[in-house]
Amino acid sequence: MEKDMESLKEKFHKKIASIKDREELQRIRNEYIGRKGIVAQMLKNITLLSSEEKPRVGELLNRIKRDFQKAIAEKDREFLTEKPVEEKIDITIPGKDFMLGTIHPIELILKATEDIFLGMGFCIVDGPEVELDYYNFEALNIPKDHPARDDQDSFYITPDILLRTQTSPMQVRIMENQPPPVRIISAGKCYRRDSIDNTHTPMFHQIEGLAVDKDISMADLKGVIIEFCKQIFGKDRITRFRPGYFPFVEPGVEVDVSCGLCKGKGCQSCGYSGWLEIMGAGMVHPHVLEMAGYNAQKYTGFAFGMGAERIAMLKYGINDIRLFFENDLRFLTQFK
Amino acid sequence: MQVSYNLLKEYVDIDLTPQELAERLSMNGIVAERIKPVFEEVKGVVIGKITEIQVIGKSGNLSLCKVDIKSRELQIICGAKNINIGDFVPVVTEGGNLPGLGEIEGKEIHGVYSQGMLCSAWELGLEKSKSPGILILDNNLPLGENIENLTAIGNDVIFDFEIFSNRPDLLSIIGIAREIAAFSCKTLRIPEQELVETDELITDYISVEVEDEDLCPRYAGRIIKGLQVEESPFWLRWKLFLLGVRPINNIVDITNYVMMETGQPLHAFDLSFINGKKIIIRRANPREKFRTLDGMDRILNVDNLVIADSERAIALAGVMGGENSEIKDSTKDVFLESAYFDPINNRRTSSYLGMRTDASNRFEKGIDPYGQVFALNRAAYHIMRLTEGKILSGVIDQYSKKLSRGKAIKLNLSKVAQVLGTKVGKSNKESKERIIDILNRLEFQINSQDEQFLEITPPSFRSDIKIDVDIIEEIARIFGYENIPSTLFKATLIQEGKSDRQKIVDKMRNILISCGMHQIVSYSMINPKYFEWLKLPLSHNLCQTIKLSNPLIQEQTIMRTTLIPGLLKAIQWNVNHSMEQIKLFEIGRTYFPQKDSRKGSLPVEKLMVSGGIVKIGRGNIWQKTENWDLFYLKGILEAFFDSLGVHDIDYLPGDSPFFHPQENGIIKIKDKKIAIFGRLEDDIINLLDIPGNILLFELDFEELYPLIEREIIFQPLPKYPYIQRDMALVIDERINFAQIKREILKVSQDIKKRVELFDVFRGKQIKRGCKSIAFSIFFQADDRTLTDIEVDKIMENVKIRLKELFQADLR
Structure with a gap:
């Protein structure tokens, strides 16, 4: 048996040395180490041997098989690398499509914002989009006939029910349902009766924040907003606070961030001011606290609100708000 | 509020450049x-x-002007009618x-060479809309001097300020x-004027009766007689240009200028058209007709306040004057009105009539209830100076x-520090001094x-200052928001962060994008036409909107x-x-x-998850992309539910009704309808003009x-x-795979079985009305x-069962 093996080896290597192409190599592979090849046959015959010989011969045969495999593989590589071939793997051909989807850019902004505020101990709450006039305006210190209503032309369902024009109604809803301290973020769709152009759509997204406690000041508001701007726009951006007017806060604040394109020097995209308006904020008006049932003598708080589209436009350099709602794949697939 | 740098400098010294000032x-x-x-x-x-004007051309609409520009004389053709020899232009x-x-x-x-052009105010950029006539x-x-280099007029900068609606006091130069x-x-310089009055008493010419004091808490007036209505002198017209107001005539211009200067709207009536020597401020009669001076007929209601004489309305209070008493070139005597009207009522009237004027914009926000007489005197003074009135x-x-x-x-000084998060001075004493100083400067x-x-x-x-925090804002504004430090909360809170529901929504979104789907956001408001296109009967739940x-x-x-209209719109777009x-x-x-x-009850808002897929064209041979059919969509849904733990x-x-009758599915869990899925009906696809099969799902x-x-x-x-x-x-054909599978699983229930479909076949070899269905069964025991x-025995039982129940034959 061992002699047979030796001659088998010799014959095999002779054959291997003389073959000319891969087809012949394949034939030899089948002949010697195929499923029904010579080596396989010999391995089957092992059962006929005594139990002492079995392992030794088995080991020998396996060694021969490995030897043959190695020789075939080497030969194959020779064919592939040295000689001209009909088929060669072109590694530069594109892979098979494996398409992942994408998250809408507004959603990316909402998530990024929520994550930043979650890290500062805020929790996330949702509220109705179809809202009572009371929560959208009156409880926010904007009674009927208030001039501030001019800036927020609303879609009404009935005289008392409208599509919320801002996420601020959540401030009151939360305070009505929860004693202080409060620290929340609420994001979602809002609606204003604005004709569509490159900076207006009748639907948009807002992100609202509210913090109320015994000892909250404008300094805290500044700290939180500066942190947010750094995280969302980058550490090199400067945040500026100046007076603003919103009936539900007092003092009122407008927040600007330095223009990223011109680094605050002034360019076309920031209207040559060096600054970009990003949000409205302020200290919660005592009337709002009181209407929600809080003791305005004891508690103070701050609130802020911003447009997600505006943030996305500034962050990604998008110049037309309508793109967000056209849902063009060439647009959507840019945000990964 | 438009105003210029030089105009502001008439009232206060400014040592900042225009840019620094802004x-x-x-x-x-x-x-x-x-x-x-x-x-x-x-x-x-x-x-x-x-120096010379000569009409040319057949129509007589053009004139050839000789114009002296000191260094030479130009000949210029001009179409305007308001020019005269001797005019400076x-x-x-x-x-x-x-x-x-x-x-x-x-x-x-017309064969004449025109060496340039005479300019109108609009052409020079001084007016926003075209007006006839040369400036x-x-x-x-x-x-001969260049106009833009003249220090008196050329060297100026115009600001357009955005004024918050709570600060009507800023709608004025002062x-x-x-x-x-x-x-x-x-120091603010407020102009003073000395009036010279005649011996005639105003009360001999007019009496005023305020019927509704709530709507008109203050009404002041003066009479000027013997004036001439004409074009305003250049200095006044120039100021109006700087303020963005179009000059009309000297009387109207003066009232407009004083309004821009002081914030107090004024109105001038032609005294000769006030009947009965009487001004009555009353509510309009129901459906009272009134023509405003823009020539429009208005139908008023009893909430509208009018200024009337003994016979009729002559002005819509605080909004616009009437055509019947307006200032004309022939006007000799005027009654000047300076009033304070109730802001809310004024706002209601102007929005009811759809009329926003410079006057109503100020009244509705609340003007100074003590500024009437000052403005009145200021206007009277200008009229006296400019005319012989x-x-x-x-x-x-x-x-x-x-x-x-x-x-x-009452302002608690410690509350200032509490709200701002800082003291405004080093010590309490210094803080108090600074606060008092700031308030004094703001005339508190x-x-x-x-x-x-x-x-x-x-x-x-x-009028915007009502409670202590309003004063704190004033202190903060002048102190400077930039001087407030920034801190982070002192106390830490333990909050729940995201709710379970929010986490699940996040997870769903992630599953769908890993299925290769792109998230869209579409409008919540839709066109009801979609229901028609989707063949939904009016009684359908989705049509109750x-x-x-x-x-x-x-x-x-x-x-x-439903989100389907938005999806279809996005598919169409793409x-x-x-x-x-x-x-x-x-x-x-x-x-x-x-x-x-x-x-107080609100509509129901339900969150939906919907998707749509469609493949257009032949696809790509190299990519060997799958066919996107109903079962491709179902595969996505199965993966979705599986990953979500459903x-x-x-x-x-x-x-x-909008899906193909056969490729039309619902998804139930524990007998609850959760979702629908299917292929959009061919008619609808044709209607949308999309050359492909649209597969949709919607999940509640x-x-x-x-x-x-x-x-x-964990399962071992x-x-x-x-x-x-x-x-x-x-x-x-009528027996479905789910039925077959259910019956197979019933056989030898102690042995675990998994049934996997691998082929469905119909063809010549198969009896009509039947299908061939091939599947693998995997058997496994725990012990x-x-x-x-x-296993052979179980297979035999399966065969018998399927034969008995469904007349299924082995192939």
Whole structure:
């Protein structure tokens, strides 16, 4: 048996040395180490041997098989690398499509914002989009006939029910349902009766924040907003606070961030001011606290609100708000 | 509020450049939306004097003017009618430049060469809309000089300030100058005037009766007699240009100028048209007709306040005057009105009639209830100076007893530091001094003070100051927001962060994008036409919608009850933009009418998850992309539910009217309908003009949410191998795979079985009305290796069962 093996080896290597192409190599592979090849046959015959010989011969045969495999593989590589071939793997051909989807850019902004505020101990709450006039305006210190209503032309369902024009109604809803301290973020769709152009759509997204406690000041508001701007726009951006007017806060604040394109020097995209308006904020008006049932003598708080589209436009350099709602794949697939 | 740098300087010293001033004001809450040199893009415009005018051309519409520009004489053809020999006019010479018109070239008209152009105010960029006529300049201006270089007029900058609606006091030159004075510690210069009155008493000519004191708490007036209505002198017209107001005639211009200066709207009536020597301020009669001076007929209601004489209305109070009493060229005597009208009522009237005027814009925000007589005297003074008019003796000034100065407000000094998070001075004493200084500069009156409290009365023009935090904002504004430190909360809170529901929504979104789907966001308002296109009967649940009472466009009149219209719109858009593989999803709310009609109850908002896929074209041979058919979509849904932890799902034939009758499914879990899926009907696809099969699903998250399993429990890996057997059956078309599978699983229930379909076949070899269905069954036991004999026996039982129940034959 061992002699047979030796001659088998010799014959095999002779054959291997003389073959000319891969087809012949394949034939030899089948002949010697195929499923029904010579080596396989010999391995089957092992059962006929005594139990002492079995392992030794088995080991020998396996060694021969490995030897043959190695020789075939080497030969194959020779064919592939040295000689001209009909088929060669072109590694530069594109892979098979494996398409992942994408998250809408507004959603990316909402998530990024929520994550930043979650890290500062805020929790996330949702509220109705179809809202009572009371929560959208009156409880926010904007009674009927208030001039501030001019800036927020609303879609009404009935005289008392409208599509919320801002996420601020959540401030009151939360305070009505929860004693202080409060620290929340609420994001979602809002609606204003604005004709569509490159900076207006009748639907948009807002992100609202509210913090109320015994000892909250404008300094805290500044700290939180500066942190947010750094995280969302980058550490090199400067945040500026100046007076603003919103009936539900007092003092009122407008927040600007330095223009990223011109680094605050002034360019076309920031209207040559060096600054970009990003949000409205302020200290919660005592009337709002009181209407929600809080003791305005004891508690103070701050609130802020911003447009997600505006943030996305500034962050990604998008110049037309309508793109967000056209849902063009060439647009959507840019945000990964 | 438009105003110029030089105009402001008449009222306060300014040592900042226009840019610095704008920057500083924005930090005080007054943002310049626009800053521009008074002559922007104006080049080569010189002062010229018209020396000769000669009509040319057949129509007689053109004149040839000789214009002296000191260095030479130009001949210029002009179409305007308001020019006279001797007039000083702005002339743009050849090669000069005008905003909007660009470079000006000489050209030949009617065989005459015109060496430039005479300019109107609009052409020089001084007016926003075109007006006829050349701008006639002051005869004192130096001939031949470039207009943009003249220090008197050319060297100025125009600001357009955005004024918050709570600061109507800033809708005036004096208001803005007062702010500048406050932050720069300068003195505000308010002009004083000395009036010369005649011996005639005003009360002999007019009496005023206020019927509704609540709507008109103050009414003041003066009479000037013997004046001449004419064009205003250049200096006045020039100021109006700087303020963005179009000059009309001297009387109207004066009232407009004083309004812009003081913030107090004025109105001038032609005295000769006031009947019965009487002014009555009353509510309009029901459906009272009134023609305003813009020539429009208005139908009034009883909430509208009018100024009337003994016979009829002559003005719509605080909004616009009447045509019947307006100032005309022939007017000789005027009654000047300066009033305070109730802001809320004024706002209602102007929005009811759809009329916003400079006057109503100020009244509705609340003007100074103590500024009437000052403005009145200021206007009378200008009329006296500019015309030969004589001011009658006395002022009418009727006011309600309810008209009171602002209430005193108590300010706790420690609250200032508490709200701002900082003291405004180093010590309490210094803080208090600084606060008092700031308030004094803003003309707040300190009535009394002690260690802890100040009692403050705000000035009468600051109707926005009502409570202590309003005063704190004033302190913060002048102190500077930039000087407030930034801190992070002292206390830490333990909050729950995201709710379980929010986490699940995040997870759903992630699953869908890993299925290759792109998230879209579409409008919540849709076109009801979609229901028709989707063949939904009016009685269908999805057609019970919430309607907008004041929609903006036809496309968006109702609130969506399904996300499918938005998906179809997005698919259409992408197909139209040559996209071939479209896989979209939306997670968004739908809106349904409220169930109970109690006051304060709101419509129902339900979160839906919907998706649509379509592949256009042949695809790509190299990519060997799959066919996107119903079962491709179902594969996505199965993966979705599996990843979400939702089990025991039944996919059943559905009846959605917009899906193909057979490729139409519903998804139930525990007998609850969760979702629909299917292929859009061919008619609808044709209607949308999309050359491909659109597959859609829509899932009701509110129903799904409670069914999601959150706990993951580890299942031990099987210890023993499985045995696989294949089976192919010829079976009646009406028997579905789910039925077959259910019956197979019933056989030998102690052995674990998994049934996997691998082929469905119909063809010649198969009996009509039947299909061949082939599947593998995998057998496995927890406690032993199954033997072939055991499995063969089960297979035999399966065969018998399927034969008995479904007449299924082995193939």
